[in-house]
Amino acid sequence: MAHRIAVLSQKGGTGKTTTVRTLTDAFRRGGLRVLAIDLDPQGNLSDYFDVPPDATPTIAEVLTGRAEAKDAVHDGIVPANLQLAEAELALAGRMGRELTLRKVLRGVDDEVDVVLLDCPPNLGLLTVNALVAATHALIACEAQYFALQGVEQALQVIELAKDGLNPDLELLGAVVTKADLRTVHSREAVVALREAHPGQILDAVIRSSIAYAESAERGVSILDHRPELGVDYLDLARELAGGLGETSAKRKLTALAKAVRA
Numbered sequence: 001m002a003h004r005i006a007v008l009s010q011k012g013g014t015g016k017t018t019t020v021r022t023l024t025d026a027f028r029r030g031g032l033r034v035l036a037i038d039l040d041p042q043g044n045l046s047d048y049f050d051v052p053p054d055a056t057p058t059i060a061e062v063l064t065g066r067a068e069a070k071d072a073v074h075d076g077i078v079p080a081n082l083q084l085a086e087a088e089l090a091l092a093g094r095m096g097r098e099l100t101l102r103k104v105l106r107g108v109d110d111e112v113d114v115v116l117l118d119c120p121p122n123l124g125l126l127t128v129n130a131l132v133a134a135t136h137a138l139i140a141c142e143a144q145y146f147a148l149q150g151v152e153q154a155l156q157v158i159e160l161a162k163d164g165l166n167p168d169l170e171l172l173g174a175v176v177t178k179a180d181l182r183t184v185h186s187r188e189a190v191v192a193l194r195e196a197h198p199g200q201i202l203d204a205v206i207r208s209s210i211a212y213a214e215s216a217e218r219g220v221s222i223l224d225h226r227p228e229l230g231v232d233y234l235d236l237a238r239e240l241a242g243g244l245g246e247t248s249a250k251r252k253l254t255a256l257a258k259a260v261r262a
Contacts, residue, residue, distance in 0.1 A: 002035070002109035003244050005116050005172065006134035008157075009141065010150035012121035015177035016140040018212050018222070020118040021048045022230065024076070025221040026237035029256060030249035033112040035073065038080035039101075039130055040120040041088070046079035050219035055079055060087040062104050063129075069108040088126055098165055101129035113246070123157045131161035131169060136244070138172045141193070143179035143186040143205070148196055155197075172243050174201050175236055178208040204236035231260045 007023075009016045020036060027034045037059060038045040046055075055074050057067035060083040072078045091097045109115045117134060119127040131137060139154045141147040151174050162169045176193060180186045194201045207229060215225035223230035238253035 001135070002112050003114045003136060003246075004105075004109065004134040005114065005136045005138055005240075006119055006127070006130035007116060007138045007140060008119040008123070008127050008130070008154055009121055009139065010123060010153045014121070014140045014142050014147075014150075015206060015212070016121065017044045017048060017118055018216065019138075019140050019175065019177060019206070019233070019236075020045055020116050021216075022222055022233040023237055023240070024116055025223050026230075026233050026253065027114055027241070027249065029223070029234075030237060030241060030246075030253040032114050032241075032246060032249050034076065034114045034116060035109060035112045036077040036116045036118065038078065038118050039084070039126050040080055040118055041082050041085040042120075043079065043081045043084075044216075045118045046077065046081070048216050048219065049075070049077045049079075051075070051077060051079040053081065058083065060084040063087045063100055064090055065104075069104050073108075084126070088124070091125060091129075097125065098128050098132050102133040105133055114244075123153060127157065128161060131158060132165045134166070134169060136170050136172045138240070139174035140177050141174050143176050143181075143189045143193075143208075145185075145189050145192065147176075147189065147193060151193065151197060151200075155200075171200065172202075172240055175204060175206065176201065177206040179205050180208045181205070202236065202239055204232060204239050206232045206236065227260050231257050234260065 024036045057072045061067035117130040119130045211226040215222045234257040241250040
């Protein structure tokens with residue numbers, strides 16, 4: 001089975017979707033086959049990949065049993081739209097609702113190495129489904145003091161998923177995003193996160209920049225739009241590849257990052 005990574009955050013605006021979009025690109029450049037799944041009814045990841053808004057089927061049809069997961073893959077992504085909010089409500093009344101995503105994804109990742117699950121910006125039923133279906137969890141948090149509480153809440157949900165339904169779930173760590181390291185506040189926030197959660201905050205830090213919004217608007221990866229910023233995500237992808245045991249991808253990503261910095 002592929003590595004299934006649930007990327008989650010306690011709130012919106014943490015750069016979670018940008019992280020999924022860019023990690024997809026970075027992993028692919030590292031030689032890994034990647035499938036992205038949009039689990040956010042806002043469909044921002046689908047927009048970022050320039051999937052047509054009327055594309056069907058979507059993850060909503062998959063979760064409600066109206067389509068097979070393999071038929072919902074559009075150019076390497078299973079998209080989402082507002083119908084997913086209705087699907088979540090329908091799931092809430094089902095027995096074993098937390099297991100739905102795990103069941104519908106059986107076999108869909110046989111031909112890929114990594115599945116990235118972009119969770120909604122809350123810790124509700126869709127996020128729990130992602131954690132139960134996943135092999136690994138990655139938390140996205142901002143370089144702000146209130147991120148301490150958000151990371152703690154995310155860790156609690158991950159532990160609940162492990163204790164109840166997915167004991168093999170592993171934490172890859174938390175990545176600090178939108179960090180303006182020119183400011184004392186951001187630098188101190190990163191230090192505070194590392195002190196509060198030793199060994200759980202990843203080394204890679206994603207710098208803040210308006211260039212991410214520009215790349216999203218254009219539907220292109222930051223690795224193409226602004227490679228000198230995208231190198232942060234190459235570092236993150238390299239670190240995660242090491243944690244996943246993908247040594248060949250780690251070597252390639254290390255070389256790519258070195259070439260960008262040269």
